[in-house]
Amino acid sequence: MxxxxxxxxxxxxxxxxxxxxxxxxxxxxxxxxxxxxxxxxxxxxxxxxxxxxxxxxxxxxxxxxxxxxxxxxxxxxxxxxxxxxxxxxxxxxxxxxxxxxxxxxxxxxxxxxxxxxxxxxxxPLAALTAWQGLVDLAEVGEGQRVLVHRAAGGVGHLAVQIAKARGAHVIAIASESRSAFLRGLGADQLIDYRSADFTEVLRDHPVDVVFDSTAQGDRSLQVLRPGGVLVSILEHGDRELIERVQAAGRVFAGVSVEPDYASLEAIAALVDAGRIRxxxxxxxxxxxxxxxxxxxxxxxxxxxxxxxx
The missing domain is CATH 3.90.180.10 (Medium-chain alcohol dehydrogenases, catalytic domain)
Structure with a gap:
């Protein structure tokens, strides 16, 4: 072969x-x-x-x-x-x-x-990463505010859709050129990282969950409400960051993706239902x-x- x-x-x-x-x-x-x-x-x-x-x-x-x-x-x-x-x-x-x-x-x-x-x-890898972070760890649900970094990327565009399928209000960080694409996927709000600082935009409107694939844990922590969940892909083993998040009264959820047929079945069902594209x-x-x-x-x-x- x-x-x-x-x-x-x-x-x-x-x-x-x-x-x-x-x-x-x-x-x-x-x-x-x-x-x-x-x-x-x-x-x-x-x-x-x-x-x-x-x-x-x-x-x-x-x-x-x-x-x-x-x-x-x-x-x-x-x-x-x-x-x-x-x-x-x-x-x-x-x-x-x-x-x-x-x-x-x-x-x-x-x-x-x-x-x-x-x-x-x-x-598989991208959707499982998003699913294991948002569903298994953060337990995203109806009416929660979810911030997704790098929202137009491989993991991000699926995280947006999974959060939306769970009933969340989704805030997407990406360039303005991706606005139509992300709104088509269900994003409720777009923050253009090239022209705005998400910590300033969300200062008075904290979120319940941040899905961070950019290693911006400390900055993401600034926009989390008390008890909110920081889902981190790249910093899942950073003990000092974990301690800072916990000391601030928030929850750290580090994702190290793993094979999981049950989650793949759930993802496939959402795809076939038209909820994930x-x-x-x-x-x-x-x-x-x-x-x-x-x-x-x-x-x-x-x-x-x-x-x-």
Whole structure:
């Protein structure tokens, strides 16, 4: 099979398409013929060595996949022919940029029926990050005010929709050029980070939950009401920040995303109900994974980038 591997840390050019052995599913696992695999910022950080999550190369990055089951091990939850999606093995290697991935069946869910594989692949890591932060940890509910940083990005645009689906009033931080996009996703208010300071805008209107994917924990703390929840992706292990949040009478909720088929099923149900719409800015062929990484590294991607396999 074809897979994208790297032999060293470095720029996008280290990503190479190679021929390698097709994996075999073990008990409880399925072999997925991957049709699409999405990129996430963590892929770039791991590839470059900035975040050596997988140790030293060689390895393959990529976790988000959507495809169909072509082989099922004993005791697997899915049968041959079923369409599934998920984020297997994270934070261990999944080598998701590949034609085939063998994965534990309980780390996958049935693909939403209303979207194609490209849009299904755009969901798992980003949507699970938002879901585990907003639903599992912050327990966002009806009428709460939720602030979402980097709201037009891969995680952010799904966080906006998940919070809205839970009945929240959603305040989105992004550039003014993303205003129509975010309002179309359900955002109630937009703060243009280029022309306004969100701490000033919300000084007299504190929020119940901040979803922070920008490592601005201390600034986000300034706009949280007493008892409010700071959901943090990048600072989940910062003990000093956690202590400051707790000392201020607020709640810290650090997110380190993990595979979860039950949440993927709930997300798929919202997609099929029209409550969540994953946005894909651009697709690339598997052979052009390096070009896809170049685009992701610009830091100005709206929604997701997906590889077709």
């Amino acid at each position: 074809r897979a994208v591997l790297q032999q060293s840390f470095g720029g996008p050019e280290v990503l190479q398409v190679v021929e390698t052995e097709r994996p075999k599913p073990l008990s409880g696992e399925v072999l997925v013929r991957v049709r699409a695999s999405a990129l996430n910022p963590v892929d770039v950080a791991v590839r470059s060595g900035a975040f050596p999550l997988l140790g030293e190369p060689p390895f393959g990055v990529g976790w988000d996949i959507s495809g169909e089951v072509v082989e099922a091990g004993p005791g697997a939850r899915y049968a041959v022919g079923e369409e599934v999606y998920g984020m297997p093995f994270f934070p261990r290697a999944a080598t998701g940029y590949a034609e085939y991935v063998a994965a534990p069946s309980r780390q996958l869910a049935r693909k939403p029926t209303s979207v194609d594989h490209v849009h299904a692949a755009a969901l 994953p946005f894909v800015q651009q697709t690339f062929d598997l052979a052009d994974a390096d070009k896809a990484h170049e685009l992701l590294e610009t830091g100005h991607v709206q929604g997701k980038i997906v590889l077709t396999v």
